[in-house]
Amino acid sequence: MGVKGLQYFMDRCCPEACVTVNLREMARQHVAKNQQGCTITDNTTSPTLVVDGMACLRHWYSCKDWVCGGQWREYMDVLKSWWGGSMPLVFFVELQNCEEWVKRRRRVNGEVSKMFRHMKAHGEQPGKELFCLPSGLASFTPFALRSLGQEVFCSVREADYEIASYARQHGSMGILGQDSDFIIYDSALYLSVAKLRIDSLTTVMYHRQRLCQTIGLTVTQLPLLACLLGNDVVSEEQMQHIRNSAMAANRINSPVPHSGAPQGQMVLAVSHLVSSLWDREEQETGLIPQSLNLSAPQRELLKRGVRSYLLPGQEALQQDDMSALPSAFEKHFSPKILKACREKHVAAEGFMVYYYRQFVPHAYKPCRQRIYGLLLLHGHDGSSVDLPAIREWFVYSGNPLKEPDMVHPVPLGFPGDQPSLDLLWFGTSPEVSALRLTSFLSIFDCQEYKELYGAIEDSLLAALCLVTYIVLQVQTLSQEDMDAYLSQAVCLRLKSPQELQQIKLPFLSSRAVQLGSLYVRGLSHLLGANCASGCPLPSAALMPWHSFDGRLFHSKYLLAHSGTEKTVLLDSNSSCLSRFLCLREKLTETCSKRGRVLQSRPNAPEHSHKTTPGGVQNWRERGEMTGGHRHGGGWRERGEARRYPREYENGERLWERRGGMRGGHFHPPPHPNCHDGEPQNMSRPPNRSRGPSYRNRGRYQLSPRWSQPPAPGT
Structure with a gap:
């Protein structure tokens, strides 16, 4: 959040504190200044920039498509070329503050409806005024940066504090971000990422001393100013009477x-x-003048806010340790596991493990319950005494977001005792490797896929698990939806980023947008399950740039629902077709064992748009084409009969009412199982009995509370 109004003040009212700088020249001066008296291996001589990664997301994601779920391979190319190795970078990413997320979620609640109305009316992506980041971008960007050889840290407390601490401790050249808190910390120079020009490596430096000269304060008085204006610790409302005075x-x-x-x-x-x-009272740093009209609780809050800006070595009083796991959870882990959890988290190598007790980003509740069960129930005697519960925030109609839901872990159902985390994480025998894979597959109820391990690519195995899970949970998912998911996963490995950019879509379907985002949100759960299970699969195989492209999936969805031949759906590639049919058969067989039988329900688009003669028909026959977005004629325009139940006619419109956007990221409406504005009974699909084997599996009943807050940054 930063300091309320301070960034605006510096940009608009204090131009003398906004200095345009050339980073290459700054780097040269930094090295020259610090080389005197330093050894050649001294870290302080390196012109390192500490980068607030979350502040960069909107600048990094410059891909044309965002509403379809993200163009991840193109995004990777952007990250590769963004900096060009001009000087060393250290990236920090953070977990999102829950209170801030709730405020932001309420503020932007109506934006998704606007996006869907636009798509319904025009069949195309909204303009920049409705832009929001694709789901999962904040979660996967740290992994992307690490895969490109960058140094990345994930914070265990407020990221701006850790960034300022790191920069001060290592004598960094500057902090590249967009948070006015960096002007308050007595740390490295604050450089604007919003005003960064990559071609010339110039940006604006916010000069702390010049600001102080303008407003008549010393550097040590800035923390109190920040708290009275409103910041992450002291809300704007709590000091309103002081500002009024x-x-x-x-x-x-x-x-x-x-x-x-x-x-x-x-x-x-x-x-x-x-x-x-x-002027009237000489005060030490960290203390609050007595003449301020404050109650005792307000004074304590203000003290805490001022101390939050004191970095290591500056602190008058020790701050609370915000990085430790709560004592209520420590007894469930060995010291070795606790240490490994924290190390993986800080190194941005894990997900949904160290901070499992906080809210998590997506609505895969049964999956998360199994992850929690694997983490917390090892060695448990089965009693409910002292069983931990996890606080989760769900977004659904009528929820005022005042209190989190308490979610309880569910055991994986091993035939014997559930293996301990110490064994799964640190064991070295071949038997442990098999246990890891079994644990991972059990989280998604895909134990039968164990025989596919090593026979197909790890990324395809992970995709198959995820699609199977979605099919089991979302009862309105059809054969065409499954075909779109699987054909996309199979064909993606043969596509270059350039080919993916050139895919042409005749129009956009709001339902396809939902399903694409649902898949991306599931990828983070694949990663969380893999981490909890001891990493039976390499993390790289679970990254979206290896398993998903929004535009490719959208094209496969439109083709599948238009009745396109499977050969065309698979790009007329015999190898892809063979792999697709194999996966399709395995998925269908697995779901059938659980009483879930997929039905064909082609979902015709609701809108009709003009296009070039034969555009849609030719597109159906040839598969995806190259080029930009183009409006295409609808099924009704061509006079084709509707081939889906009438109850689905208004499905997309009703999803529109239940949408959500969180933290500046796009998230779809709760789930595609809504009719007449209410969630359908998900215990059985339309007009069909589900069979006893599935009906008894209560833990697989998907709650209508389908949306949740984003991941770190989300």
């Missing part, structure tokens, strides 16, 4: 108002108040 006093003392917007006037007024307090 400051503004009133400023109007009396300065009859001629300062030019600029109210935000700028507020910063000046509170600065004058802070300066006057220190």
